[in-house]
Amino acid sequence: MSKDKVTSQQVAELAGVSQSAVSRVYTSGASASKKTTAKVHKAATTLGYRPNILARAMVSGKSQIIGLVVAYLENQFYPDAIEKLSTQLQEKGYHVLIFMASKTAGNIDSVVDEILDYQVEGIIAASVTLSSQLADRCHSAGIPVVLFNRSQDGEGLSCVTSDNFSGGAKAARFLLAAGHKKIGYIAGSEGASTQRDREFGFTAALQQAGSTLYAREEGDFSMEKASAAARRMFSNDTPNTAFKERPDAVFVANDHMAFAVMDTLRFELGLRVPEDVSVISYDDVPAAAWLAYNLTTVRQRAGQMVQETVRILMEQIHSNGLQSQQIAIGSPIIVRGSARIPEGWDS
Amino acid sequence: MSKDKVTSQQVAELAGVSQSAVSRVYTSGASASKKTTAKVHKAATTLGYRPNILARAMVSGKSQIIGLVVAYLENQFYPDAIEKLSTQLQEKGYHVLIFMASKTAGNIDSVVDEILDYQVEGIIAASVTLSSQLADRCHSAGIPVVLFNRSQDGEGLSCVTSDNFSGGAKAARFLLAAGHKKIGYIAGSEGASTQRDREFGFTAALQQAGSTLYAREEGDFSMEKASAAARRMFSNDTPNTAFKERPDAVFVANDHMAFAVMDTLRFELGLRVPEDVSVISYDDVPAAAWLAYNLTTVRQRAGQMVQETVRILMEQIHSNGLQSQQIAIGSPIIVRGSARIPEGWDS
């Protein structure tokens, strides 16, 4: 109704100073005497004045807005990260504008266009990859981009991930140390760098130990598809192959798929975890610690990842150089009860 | 680096028209001939022009930004809702600016101040209540506010919730119909309207059936506290009370607490669910359908709630009347396996 809209001009009149004086009081690094500062503050509080960020953005070019592109929030890893991201950026005076990139591939481009319309100072792309055309556009607009939980070669983009390769390798060594011989893998979405690196690390460690992947199915980071993958991998009555012993361990590319796999193993196939099958996965979302799953998993340290993301963004915003950085955060294995524990395992 | 910043002025020059012509082409409801529209579009695409939303907001007062205050994202209900909210608002040309209201109570006020700095066109407050002072501020600034999943009397604020009272009553009738006599309740945070209404509905239905609450503990919407509450409620070796038979059913104020309660019952106390204890709760987050929990629960229809929230917001934005609305979405009970199913139960 009664649109207030207190302006710096009104404050200036009440305080008996010029509009620019008011502005300087609210601009860090500008000169203002104690006396006028006091007068302005007094007038501002009586009128309830607060600077209009959008007007400030117009002239200074600093919108205090960070654009966040995210494809889906079902995997609890992302809400967790967003909460931390938003909190940390808030402390630095920035705020997060959300853009959902629906699964339809093509519209990521249009989403980024929308982001740029808001004159954001930086973009965080979570679980999403950018076309090189898009990356160029952001670059030429001078807007830093950080990929979160995805890496991408060739575009010169900054990215922050967990060390998926060594994390995958750790999972393999854990299963091998426990004496598993027939080890399966349920993959994530084939296009995702996380999927690729986790699998590379896993199979590399198997090979190094003279072992090899016993079975592989595709789960596409979806619970339904992971259940189906588990059925294919573990029901030995599949007619299309000759009889084959079922795996005695499985590495699942992320926790959410692992939940589906465990449920399928236990409640559909009547298998015990970890007695019949060891299950290990990747992420360590909160539900992994819930006793019903009690999942042994490789932890993505969301806190660290967020911290690095914010650091890179701030560096690039404040020093117009867009020198890209690629960060991989170490990912420890969290031993719980879903996979047989090797004798004498300590760390 | 090379800040592009294509302006309507540059487009105008290339197209051989005035800046205002360019503006009118991009403003719906303004007159422009086919010829100039074509010329402008051509020039715009060659230069890569897109209107600057912030500049537009300056003069039109329409920022296309909706502020979202949210306290925490651990409960999957909220990420779910945010995804839907953001998607729906995106379709209408709005975008969501996130503000985390850390648990410290006092700073919700400062968070709302920050929101207003961005000249948002509306505010959605999820799982948060506003001081009356704050509500007034928003009202006098002409900015619509919708409480999401909380209601609040007296402030004249719009709110969208599920029908927590009747949902709680449904839970009670379900347990009663299954023959349960000793029914416990694990409460959420005492200040929350959801907690209050669910409990009211639950106890009202018990009373109506001539029954009464057998035990009550506080869980504060926290998994740890819910576990502790379950221990207090179900371990009959607590020394501070005389021997008391344990409840044979429990209504937990939300799903996440119910997961903790089920884990505690099963893995700490050695009780079977639902054979020894029926568990029923509220929300129907995705994990409730996971087979390890297979939770019978009252569904909050996030999709409907979001739709109503967006509708109210749009109505209030486009018709400067701030007539508040209170919406309660019907909440069906989703029968799964965590609570004994009454004989002949169909709906």
Next chain:
DNA sequence: ATGATTTTTTCATACGTATCTATTTTTAGA
């Protein structure tokens, strides 16, 4: 106390767009 220097202040302008007013062009009517 006086000029030199620094700090503070005001004034004017710019940011990129929408929109009001005035003007020009197009269309319609006879």
Next chain:
DNA sequence: TCTAAAAATAGATACGTATGAAAAAATCAT
């Protein structure tokens, strides 16, 4: 073909702030 009305366009201004240049005030050195 000429006039009246309608449509389209250009020009000017405003939104609320930051900031460079110029002016004023305060501080300092001698």
